[in-house]
Amino acid sequence: MxxxxxxxxxxxxxxxxxxxxxxxxxxxxxxxxxxxxxxxxxxxxxxxxxxxxxxxxxxxxxxxxxxxxxxxxxxxxxxxxxxxxxxxxxxxxxxxxxxxxxxxxxxxxxxxxxxxxxxxxxxxxxxxxxxxxxxxLPVAWSTAYRMLFTQGALKPGDRVLVQGAGGGVASAAISLAAAAGATVYATSRSQTNRDLALELGAAEVFESGERLPERVDLVIETVGEATWAHSLRCLKPGGAIVIAGATSGTSPEADLGRIFYQQLRVIGSTGSTRQETQDMLRFVETKGLRxxxxxxxxxxxxxxxxxxxxxxxxxxxxxxxxx
Ligand SMILES: NC(=O)c1ccc[n+]([C@@H]2O[C@H](COP(=O)([O-])OP(=O)(O)OC[C@H]3O[C@@H](n4cnc5c(N)ncnc54)[C@H](OP(=O)(O)O)[C@@H]3O)[C@@H](O)[C@H]2O)c1
Structure with a gap:
């Protein structure tokens, strides 16, 4: 073959x-x-x-x-x-x-x-x-599903920032979070991908690193070094970054002071369970997502x-x- x-x-x-x-x-x-x-x-x-x-x-x-x-x-x-x-x-x-x-x-x-x-x-x-x-769906959408709902404990009404909107995991996260009733802000380096994010349900889109209108409960991070400092700055006190990838590099400045003083939570995420993949498929069908x-x-x-x-x-x- x-x-x-x-x-x-x-x-x-x-x-x-x-x-x-x-x-x-x-x-x-x-x-x-x-x-x-x-x-x-x-x-x-x-x-x-x-x-x-x-x-x-x-x-x-x-x-x-x-x-x-x-x-x-x-x-x-x-x-x-x-x-x-x-x-x-x-x-x-x-x-x-x-x-x-x-x-x-x-x-x-x-x-x-x-x-x-x-x-x-x-x-x-x-x-x-x-x-x-x-x-x-299996890798990108299941990964995004676990990041949002298991690791990120997303609730309707939450404010979510998704970095690097054009990515497979990121674009899935925008669709899933918007369908779950969150207000989604998304960043991208390109106008095409910012337009894509709006199409997928983002409330507002921004250039990478741009200031958001408000701080968020949750950041979905797969870009890594290039967006990490911005991700930390965008969180509300007590907010969480869920990270599943670092395409642009794995060693950003840690900014430990901000993490402990603002009581931020940094949560790793990898893959999904079989049950999460099944739940994701059901959610996709119920909401008519593509x-x-x-x-x-x-x-x-x-x-x-x-x-x-x-x-x-x-x-x-x-x-x-x-x-
Ligand atoms: N842990 C897991 O289970 C798991 C599962 C899947 C993927 N991953 C990891 O997650 C990462 C993303 O995977 P993917 O499949 O979604 O990849 P992808 O489709 O290539 O997405 C990466 C996105 O990151 C953004 N980006 C890349 N370089 C950047 C830079 N220098 N500055 C700003 N933004 C940049 C781009 O968004 P814009 O062009 O829109 O700015 C790009 O679309 C990879 O590192 C992958 O290995 C992990």
Missing amino acids: RAAVAVSQNFDDPLSGLALMQMPVPEPTEGWIKVKVRATSINMHDLWTLRGVGHDPKNIPIILGCDVAGVTDDGRGVIVYPVIADAEAGGGDETLDPRRALLSEEHHGGFAEYLLVPERCVLDKPGSLSFEEAAC PKIDRVLALEEIHAGMQAMLDGNISGKIVITVA
Whole structure:
């Protein structure tokens, strides 16, 4: 079968390690199920793997791709919950299992014609969404859902700042928070993405770093260094930053004085539980939400998709279809 494989890692030239090649069709084993991939989407995670960040080189070569919508052998339309973990080992929460792995970290991912996943990872695809739309949800939308509702304990009426509106997680967070009755402020470096944020339900949009009309209860942060100081300044006393990523760098000035004096809470967030992913899917269907797709490419065009992600020149998700 055709697949996009990480064959080597290079921090400065990540695409040099991405190869389109033939791989064997996987055969199901006990407790694992085969999914025919219809659509998948690119995440920053794929680029981090190619850069050699957070991915053990001993797992190379590996098929990339952690977002999958497809069809099982018995014809069921599904999306794949992308965390392979033991909930018990995490005290009931898969994301706290010290041995958890996202699809494409230890097991082959979805940039291929087929993949194998544990049976419990297969969830019904919402009928209201196309395969392309469904392929945007597992990583970005589930991550945003946990950030807002579990880690951030969002309530209707809360004021929320989402940094970097054009990102996959950020654009999902804007849609979900607005649909949950929060007042959403969003920042972006580009007018296109500020317009996108308004379309998704943001109340007001701002250039990165611009002063907001009021302080907020919650900041959704995935940009990192470039926006961290602004995120801290925008919080009400007692407010929370939930952080799930640091695209622009991981070591901003900590500003500890502000954190203790204003009693701010800094909360990490990674992935989602299977239950949170199911809850997110139900919320998306109930509210009629749809992910914003930047572009749809064929598997053969994956290098172009990865380059666009690398350039940071996107509005929403880049979807890869597999014919
Ligand atoms: N912990 C988890 O479970 C988890 C899950 C998914 C993603 N992540 C991480 O979260 C981060 C975002 O992921 P994603 O898939 O949403 O990526 P993405 O779609 O590429 O979004 C990143 C966004 O950050 C903003 N940005 C990038 N560089 C910036 C800079 N120098 N200054 C200001 N804004 C900048 C951009 O927004 P504008 O262009 O609109 O300004 C960009 O759209 C990544 O680091 C990823 O690894 C973590």
